[in-house]
Amino acid sequence: MTEATSVIRAYRTQDTFSNQARQAAVWQRIAAEAGPVARPTRQLPLPMPRRRLARVLRAAAVALPVGLGSLALWYNQEQRFQTAFGELKTVVLPDGTSVLLNGNSVLTYQRGWGKNSREVWLQGEGFFRVVHLNTDPAHIKPTERFVVHCHDLSIEVLGTTFNVHNRRKKVDVGLVSGKIKLTDTAAIAPTSLVLAPGDYVEYAAHTITAKQKLAHPEKLTTWSKRQFVFTNARLVDILQTLEDSYGYQIKYADNAIKQLKIEGEIQVTGVAPLLEIISTSLHVNIYQNGKQIIVH
Structure with a gap:
């Protein structure tokens, strides 16, 4: 590098040239006088000392549970959808189930939804179109069940359309098509009630009222229009x-x-x-x- 620098400085003191042939000849002379460039020898990494290796392994042992804990926290993180007053919003769940939310309503579920169960929590009003996953009603897997939680009332469905109105400590449930089962989870001896299309019930103060039969169950969703x-x-x-x-x-x-x-x-x-x-x-x-x- 020292020799090349001295050669270049010597040429810089000469007259400026513009002829390309002359320029090429000058660069050839520089290369000849500078000689070949020696390439640095690549050194292999030295083996890690045993004490340092032990510290690294101990740090990895601590970091692994922390990483798994962070993954579990992310997996269980709540997904939240909310509507303002007078706003209608359609929420499509990972399995394709759609929920039309009325104004001033909140729908939540965990980020890892559908891996172990299909559960959502509703505050307000929503119309559900649940995707049917089960093909054998006699053997229903946990991941095939769909459950809507409204305070202490659980609404379990397989594949159906129904309306849920959960406000002022009272839950109104109307079934448009399919079949659903209502369960009071807060009762000492949980009671359940199965609804057929057109059935309508109210739930308040841990009591499910007697079923009513709606002549026009489709009117349950007029609010969506x-x-x-x-x-x-x-x-x-x-x-x-x-x-x-x-x-x-x-x-x-x-x-x-x-x-x-x-x-x-x-x-x-x-x-x-x-x-x-x-x-x-x-x-x-x-x-x-x-x-x-x-x-x-």
């Missing part, structure tokens, strides 16, 4: 829907007004038409200021 459908409903039940799913604040001038009932069926699309029907049918005055509704 932003429709309001009520049959012989009390005013408080109608307006609670606006509170729970749309975030309205309802105030009554008199508590007795809450118990007023509209006979027959209401089926409208939109909040404004609903309030107009309530005012006309019950002869009450309704004032709306943004998200606040006053009834008197």
Whole structure:
């Protein structure tokens, strides 16, 4: 390198040239005077001392459980889907099952979902279309079961469509198609109830009410089309829907007004038409200021 540097400096003192042939000849002379470049000899790594090797193995033994613990933490991490007031959202689970969430609802499940079981937790309202995995009803594997948890009520299904309404410490379950089994897991002697298409039950205070038969179970999901459908409903039940799913604040001038009932069926699309029907049918005055509704 020293010889090459001295040669280059010597040529730099000469006149600048532009002829390519002349330039090539100069570089040949530089290469001849500098001589061949010696390549460094590659050294093999020295063996690790025994004491250091022992420290590395001990560190690896500590790191392995920590890594496995981190993997388990990631595997059990909660997946959470939430809707705002008035928002509808479809959640597709890893097995293809779809859940349409109503406004102000939360659906959760663990990241490792489907490996050992198919379990979800619902707060609010959702319509489930569960993918059918089992082909032998007499032998159902744990990974083939699908369970929805609502507080202390478990809803077990194989492949079906149903609606779950879980608000104000009360769970309403309506089955559109298929078969589901409800179980009160908090009871000393857990009780179960099997529903057939069209069945509708309520669960509150650790009690499952007697089954009702719905003439039109498909009306359970009218909310998915932003429709309001009520049959012989009390005013408080109608307006609670606006509170729970749309975030309205309802105030009554008199508590007795809450118990007023509209006979027959209401089926409208939109909040404004609903309030107009309530005012006309019950002869009450309704004032709306943004998200606040006053009834008197």
